[in-house]
Amino acid sequence: MYRYDEFDARFVKERVAQFRRQVKRRLGGELTEDQFRPLRLMNGLYLQLHAYMLRINVPYGTLSSKQMRKFAYLARTYDRNYGHFTTRQNLQFNWIKLEQVPDILEHLAEVEVTSIQSSGNCVRNITSDQYAGRAKDELADPRVYCELLRQYSFLHPEFSYLPRKFKIAVTGSPNDRAAVAVHDIGLRMHENEQGEVGFEVLVGGGLGRTPYIGQTIRKWLAPQHLLSYVESILRVYNVHGRRDNIHKARIKIIVNQMGIDKYRALVDEDWEYTKDGALRVPEEEIARINAYFAPPQYEQLADETELLAKLRAGDRAFDRWVRGNVVEHKVPGYAIVNLSLKAPGKAPGDITADKMDAVADLADRYSMGEIRVSHRQNLVFVDVKQSELYELWHKLAALELATPNLGLLSDIICCPGLDFCALANARSIPIAQDISRAFTDLDELQKIGQFTINISGCMNACGHHHVGHIGILGVDKRGQEFFQLTLGGSSDQHASLGDRLGPGLPQAGVPAAIRKIVDTYLVIREHDERFLDTYRRVGIEPFKTAVYGDESQAA
């Protein structure tokens, strides 16, 4: 991973000292909340229902064990013994005191972590594939380009006051695990006709109140042009993006308003000036950053086909876990292991301080000291020896981190919701808990197959409900919480937005509705169709009838 050089370290230290002075002035009455708010947002500090919330960047979802241990220390010392991993691969603490934030930021700086630009109208954490650098289906490690863009956009003076937040995601694999199609800029690495690796550039994707799938602004972009081209996209947005209405200020609005062809023309016009100028990325620079992501020294191992077959035959639970949570590694003899933060009844993405420490220790022992965070709110060990899978599994199971539900129905994505968030209309976590407790039978989960449920407590869609196979949106109807379901969303390379099923359901009705949808699917599915495929084949009517009966009921 990237390591701070002297410049970075000094800069972050000065930035923390600056914020310490700003906090002092706020507490001393010299700054009003209106004056202080933009300053604290630039450091990822929100005021929520119960306390301040601090959002900490985990660049492209990559953490060292040392950084994870620091998170555990902070959770114990400054929070209530836990943290929450988000749908942008970041970490949030929910119980922070303003007066302690400067100390927290200083602690984070010690391990090369910041919260700078995790909020505010600027380029946010650049996210990526949680298997980056290790997946068999990958062309190149996308994190190299995430880091290039991160360094470029970090406190960029021209783009520190964008009309609104700006989110970029990069995938190095044709199997998009980073949801690039629903980001402001999505970058998909692929080869052109000459066999050169570059980027398809998507622009104007997004969720929230007005969801859009990103459109292709450029079919293939050479790596040396990445910064200049992205800059032109940002510059055109900065100039033309709306600032009169917070709900119309994202780039997706303006791209769809003027049309992709017009937007592209404006970008190309700007790009003509800068294309091969100072922002042209030299090969040496790409090589330099590439070196930070050099894979570890692997042993020369063979795949443990026989050993694993034997162990799996002898232990059904281990077999289930390997089938569910273990993914092929590009290097023989190794494996990628998913740690589920979705045990039945747990709040998705939450992890206690003790478990953070345990995960750090296991990472050191089994996975070269590195941990990945997935936007699906799980953790990953990307370099585990196949010969050690069985031993590791036992330890993960003891920590409740081995629920074999990756990508299955109970692997729910869920925002913090009205229990924590000042923006929410309804509570989301109890819905996730109710559903996961209603579907604990592992055989059934496997029978149902690939199934994503995404829950958002409000239209801001932090739970990405628009792109869930089932999306659940919490709404406020006359002071009561109701939940609208959508069907058929997907965030992968065949991205789609879900269709509204019908009127909102009360909280108690949601698990039953999910059950009815699942039962209907199991009856009408053909061969091994996923739920999503069945839905795309048959449409919404059978599911609408199953949940609402032959006549829609008003909620």
Next chain:
Amino acid sequence: MPQMIIANRLRDGAVVFLAPGEAWEPSIAAGALIDDAAEATRLMAVAKRHEEECQVIDPQLIEVEIADGARRPTAIREAIRAFGPTVRTDLTEV
């Protein structure tokens, strides 16, 4: 329906209620109940002054109902602020 004034304390973000003597208390039971419009106006002015003095942020008047002697905000959101997240009841005991 009686009202109370709720805010977040500046230094730690904790939920507090305006109490007798112009103090701010974390417990809803210790806050001042407001029964008429004139009192509401007077106390909101106090709360706003405290906001300017950088004690609290965003004071709001909220409705509370009283059942079995216990006070409860009528809006779900304010009830969650008063009593803590419904999902992690262990978190409200620090």
